[in-house]
Amino acid sequence: IYGMHWIQDVDNVYGFGNSPGKCEAGPADQGPSYINTFQRGPQESVWETVTQPTCDSFTYGGRNGYLDLFTGDASYAKQWKFTNAPDADARAVQAAYWASEWAKEQGKGGEVAASVAKAAKMGDYLRYAMYDKYFKKVGGCVGETACPAGSGKNSSHYLLSWYYAWGGATDASAGWAWRIGSSFSHSGYQNPMAAWALSSYADLKPASATGQQDWNTGLKRQVEFYRWLQSAEGAIAGGATNSWQGRYAQPPAGTPTFYGMYYDEAPVYHDPPSNQWFGFQAWSMERVAEYYHQTGDSAAKAVLDKWVAWALSKTTVNPDGTYRIPSTLQWSGKPDTWNAAAPGANTGLHVTVADYTNDVGVAAAYAKTLSYYAAKSGNAAARTTAKALLDGMWDHHRDALGIAVPETRADYSRFDDPVYIPSGWTGTMPNGDAINGSSTFASIRSFYEDDPAWSKVEAYLNGGAVPTFTYHRFWAQADIALALGSYADLFE
Known part of the structure; x- marks a missing residue:
């Protein structure tokens, strides 16, 4: 692997x-x-x-x-x-795409070619994250023994699930090993930018016969997933599972579905609920915004238009440059069952903001989302707010070690x-x-x-x-640097 x-x-x-x-x-x-x-x-x-x-x-x-x-x-x-944490591998692919583009602009594509090829290989294996935990058929899967084993690719949900895993005996003569996917997919783990790169960008073409095709299917499925989970207000809800309660149990009557998978308000963990952190919104929508910026995909733009309007309405930038962004989200209701031909309005799915934060890592990811969206859509409020957040962090939260x-x-x-x-x-x-x-x-x-x-x-x-x-968390310092660089690259 x-x-x-x-x-x-x-x-x-x-x-x-x-x-x-x-x-x-x-x-x-x-x-x-x-x-x-x-x-x-x-x-x-x-x-x-x-x-x-x-x-x-x-x-x-x-x-x-x-x-x-x-x-x-x-x-x-x-x-x-x-x-494996699929969102991390997908981020590495996302980074490899930009490394390839920027290196080629300088006539130095060969210097990163080997690393980019490794990212393509990792993206090939990352398709294990598209499969049900025990490779059972996706859709209407109820009963550990009654739920049928998959055939071909019908055990693939084509989303980035919470994990895939593998192992085996330390005794080389023992002759056994195992490999599993995951039945749970969280909105915060999706990465249409990586899916697009693996399906359409020559430098990241997987070596397998069907890798590009699978990622093209996955790209469309991920964008639909966001649309299915988008609340009436605009925030993106938790996710879906092919294995209710992790044991293919019977879900409650009326549970909405997405290609046969069941709506799960807080996939995988409940202490705290996995759907309450605004950081997952910012991380995930940033990838959508990069994808939209590079392709102009109208389906991605529709999700972003509504999400950005909601996020901006919950953001405060004070006259002195300090700021407040959402922190903890609370959810009620459910989405409509997915109909690709006529998506529902999700009038019964709602989000409220329980509290706010000035967290610099999340603010940076949010600013980067707004930057890529504004650069493509021309939305002035998104650009202004992105700059205000970056300036606010720099002016108020910088110290000898970084920004915190x-x-x-x-x-x-x-x-x-x-x-x-x-x-x-x-x-x-x-x-x-x-x-x-x-x-x-x-x-x-x-x-x-x-x-x-x-x-x-x-x-x-x-x-x-x-x-x-x-705390000067590495991921936060990295997101801040990337957000500052992205804003400069897009607007300066």
Whole structure:
């Protein structure tokens, strides 16, 4: 499989030592180390996870490593397992497109050709994200045994799902391996810009016989998906699943469908609901705006016209340049069942903004969305607001390290959250932290106590003030740089 595993412990703080080509080399290994976290369904918050290695040779954890924390099998084999985050691979393809275009403008296309070819290869494999988890037929899939196995490509929903995953035995003579897709598709993960590049851009043509065709189908399906999920106000709702409750259960009567998949208000996780963060709106619509800018697709423009009008109506830029954008969204109602020939108006699907933020990473992604949309559509308000957000961040939130805002973290009370461990199960983390029925998020991550700012969290857990931190997150700094560059490229 040529795809990216979704998460790395970049300094091997957990100590598994699963750097490329190694299996549980231990705390002394110089990272990055591949890890896994979520494993136990939609209610499992990050605060309730047990971090595990991607290669489990039973060196750490319990007698079966970490495997029997999650399943009740009679016996276990030492094994490796990787999971892909499709939105990340698609973003890499999106970046490769621009790298290719900008390099060729300078007569230096050959300098990035090898990287662009790798992106095309990764896009080929990324089609695993288009398939039902167990490759069952898409549409009306009810009953674990009754739901039919797929044939040809009828187990493909042609959307970017939440993940695809693969693994196998560490014993090369064991003769088994596995590969799965995902039945859940979230609006925030879609990327029509990448789908268009993989279907239409020569430098990113996949090597497979049907790669371009599949991505062309996926491109149209993604744009339809946004239209199906667009609320009466303009924001984009959660998503859809081919496997109700993750087990092909019978959905409630009247559940709307999209090519047979069931509307899911908060796909994949519920703590917090996966549909409430405005950042998913900004990230996802930015890709739509880039695609619209490059192609002029009227279907994409129709989605953007309504979304931008809603987003601008919920954005405040003050006379001093400070700003407020949406943060937490709340949803009610459902979309109409999808009819490609005559899409419904979704008059029963509504969004409200529960609170607002000046978060710089989200504001940057939002500004980039407005910039690409304005450059193609000529919308003056979108351009003016994009510039105001970028100027506001630069003027008010710049420091010696980058651009960031203070965050008051009441959710850090959850450092004390209990972590469910099956009765009688005991084990240890690589650093010796005990894993048992008394474990909490913090107790199996004692390395946090070595952080210079831990005392602020500890005081809060002991009844003190809510702590405030200023984080310079890499993704946010990258989005800010890209937003500034995009605005300059488009307008200056």
